[in-house]
Amino acid sequence: MLLQLLSYVAFMVFLVVVLAKVVKYARMPLHLRWELYPIPHEKGREYGGSYFEELDWWKKPVEKSLIGEIKFMIPEILFVRGVYHDNRKLWYASFPFHFGIYLVIGWLALLFVGALVNIAGLPSVNPITTFIQSLAVIFGAVGFVVGSIGCLGLLMLRTFDRNLRHFAAPKDYFNLLFILAIFLTGLLSWTSSDPSFEVSRDYMKSLIAFSPMTGASPSLTAHIALLSLFIMYLPFTQMTHFVAKYFTWHTVRWDDERNMRGSAIEARVGKVLNYKQNWSAPHIKSGDSWATIATEEVE
Template sequence: MNSVLLHLLSYTGLVVALAAMARRVQVYLSTPLHLRWELYPVAHEGGKRAGYGGSYLEEVDWWTKPRHTNIFNEIKAMALEILFLRGVWEHNRSLWYRSFPFHFGLYLVLAWLALLVIGAFLQMFGFDPAGDGALATLLRVKTTFCGVFGFLLTMIGSAGLFFRRYLDEDLRNYSSSADFFNLALIFVTMLTAFCSYIFEDHGFFQARAYVHSLLTFDFAELGGVLFGVQVLLGAVLMAYIPLTHMAHFFTKYFFYHDIRWNDTPNVRGETYDQQISEVLGYKLNWNAPHIKAEGKKTWAQVATEETKDND
């Protein structure tokens, strides 16, 4: 495969991914205030109430007292959910056995990429990744472990999720063609990467050299066809994921902090009070017998006017 073309595709994939993620964040931050869940327990609740899922709202005259939050509890809850999918384990155990290897495999693949970047960066300053030193050996072992097990776990998980969606009639009704395509694309990409490791790049020296060439803008020739296909699919996948609903890998942060766990009190004159006032000023663009907005009434008018029974 043409080395220059693959390098350009890799750069393009990275730029598209970063631009897509930045755009999603910008769009989310510019949207109106979201309706909060206000369901307890909330992960960052501090004090004794955290033990039974209570809230600072239980306090008499709570608005006159300082709030006590626990960032450690929040980090712990996030880690359990991100790394081990605790919610899926608790509420859909059979799905967890397929979803966990898929997600954890992707985490290992990300760690593999990070280790390749670290090795390539050190190589720019004379470090020899094939050397006999302790650091070189440790880097090779960890890179191989994360890469091989990451590819295998992601393949197992993506295949499991694909067939679960296809064979489960209830789940199939909620699965689109894009869902099956996404899982198939990830499976094929990981299978290609694994085959490249087995037949062409045992030890990931070629992968590290390619990352080094990306960092130094040295469009070095690639060694094998499988590795070239791996790079091509990797660039496509990198650009594609942030453009789909799979972008939840980073948008979940906003869901948890702004919707699920947000229990910041609304105090008159402060930020939330201003945002709520803005939302209440929006006009309803839909109608119903008990609303009769007709595109003219605001949410504040609808919420405060008296209604008559329509029996």
């Protein structure tokens, strides 16, 4: 049960800390606009235009294209498109690394579904069960291989590319080696002891059913332990950029929300202008609110 306990704790820590991060960023006050074009929800302005190109723009309706955003986000998330365009050398490692992680997440999800189906009483030899398990094998096996390749590639780049090496810290190598160990133990357990991932699924089942589990090979045990520890460690690192990227894009780069009279934005502006600042430079009276210092006559 020690292994299961580790997995439960890891999952809980992950959830709580990631959620805390989301709340932290979501609760930050309204900031000044700092958008960067192109903004993909600007309908028909893929070249980078904005509503400011319209004469009397404030009299025109707001037209936002959700499809435009989705068309940007899917290739960015799945294929790391930005890196493909702007840093091809890095992309050759970054893409397999990220895609490997996505496949492993998919593998875990399929094991979870397979375990649920199993708990629900469907027999082991059944088209649905077989399909889910076969898919899990593809996701897991390909994920471990592709992820390992990407991970090794990133390690090589961090070590041998002088642009990256001069900025690399011990923790960067530690993180990559940690992830590589997860991929490799997963690969080892698949090839040596769990070719159909049925033992892995049984472990998932034991987690769902709070039941004991036996029969995990040393490689699978190592894989589960490492994965659990990583899930626990991840929220404390900058690898939570999957959270950050929502905010950097949606609430900074693409935030072109207009401040119209009587709008919700205007109410939020009113609130932040009442914050009392304590900057120390001679031209700012420390202790006054932003509204006061912005409207006082300078001497």
